[in-house]
Amino acid sequence: MLNILPPLLIGVIASALLVLNIFFWVPVLLVMAAIKLVLPFTWVRLRLDPVILSIAESWISCNSGWMALTQRTEWDAKGLEGLQPDSWYMVSSNHQSWVDIFVLQHLLNRRIPLLKFFLKQQLIWVPVMGLAWWALEFPFMRRHSEAYLKKHPEMRGKDQETTRKACEKFSLVPTSVMNFLEGTRFTPAKHAQQQSPYPHLLKPKAGGLALALQAMGDKFHSILDVTIYYPDGVPTFWDFLCGRLRRVVVRARSIEVPGELMQEDYGQDAAFRAAFSTWVSALWQEKENTLAQLQSEFPPKP
Numbered sequence: 001m002l003n004i005l006p007p008l009l010i011g012v013i014a015s016a017l018l019v020l021n022i023f024f025w026v027p028v029l030l031v032m033a034a035i036k037l038v039l040p041f042t043w044v045r046l047r048l049d050p051v052i053l054s055i056a057e058s059w060i061s062c063n064s065g066w067m068a069l070t071q072r073t074e075w076d077a078k079g080l081e082g083l084q085p086d087s088w089y090m091v092s093s094n095h096q097s098w099v100d101i102f103v104l105q106h107l108l109n110r111r112i113p114l115l116k117f118f119l120k121q122q123l124i125w126v127p128v129m130g131l132a133w134w135a136l137e138f139p140f141m142r143r144h145s146e147a148y149l150k151k152h153p154e155m156r157g158k159d160q161e162t163t164r165k166a167c168e169k170f171s172l173v174p175t176s177v178m179n180f181l182e183g184t185r186f187t188p189a190k191h192a193q194q195q196s197p198y199p200h201l202l203k204p205k206a207g208g209l210a211l212a213l214q215a216m217g218d219k220f221h222s223i224l225d226v227t228i229y230y231p232d233g234v235p236t237f238w239d240f241l242c243g244r245l246r247r248v249v250v251r252a253r254s255i256e257v258p259g260e261l262m263q264e265d266y267g268q269d270a271a272f273r274a275a276f277s278t279w280v281s282a283l284w285q286e287k288e289n290t291l292a293q294l295q296s297e298f299p300p301k302p
Helices: 007-038 042-070 099-108 121-125 129-135 146-151 158-170 188-194 207-216 237-241 270-297
Strands: 074-078 088-093 115-117 176-180 220-229 247-255
Touching: 007 042, 007 129, 007 237, 042 099, 088 099, 088 207, 099 115, 099 176, 099 220, 099 237, 099 247, 121 129, 158 207, 176 207, 207 270, 220 270, 247 270
Parallel strands: 074 247, 088 176, 088 220, 115 176
Antiparallel strands: 220 247
């Protein structure tokens, strides 16, 4: 509706609506989280968690509302049929932009349970949003370099323990665990530095996926494998706010996880680690093939 306005003005309006939405919903979330913190009992969690998730879903619906108001986006999404909002999902996607998160939330909201992301520990200090992520129990991970771990071996395995504890909480109420296997956003510089064998993707990191499956694999309905493609170029977040997100193509498919890949210890069993990495590499090659096909089907518009 507002797409007839100059892009700069659309960006200002969208930014204002985004911020207003945050400041409306976050205080409500914090009240619920505070009650749960004061009354740390399982029966309290079982009653309040669905309420907190419903608040977050309403927040996302409002985001979709201002997106519809400020964008004129053509959506081409397939493979989202038959999803269950009362089940557990492991969601895996390629990662190119912060816009990916809004795309995933817009398309999956209320089709599956709320997406829970694994975040870097530093993000807890982001004003307002850090509190929101804490209230929603997004796991915060401390990522250490190999050089640091050699000097501080006692820190090795801390992220694995964080993952296990988070997944224990997730097992109580239907949850979708979001995993960007690349670990970071795709850029040509990162791609060249990695010497990735996949033209459109960075190398996948299998560890987080393996630990989540090991911790609660019997709960997951399936892995929801999502591929996001922007035919007219990957948008920056400001491009998105200014209404320049012209087309989004999404392909999703549910993958049954082989039972043998949820039984062993990824951290301790080298043979299992190699087998799991081989399975993830095959999954990633299929995603690369999908992106190549979408590139030929949806050429950029002039």
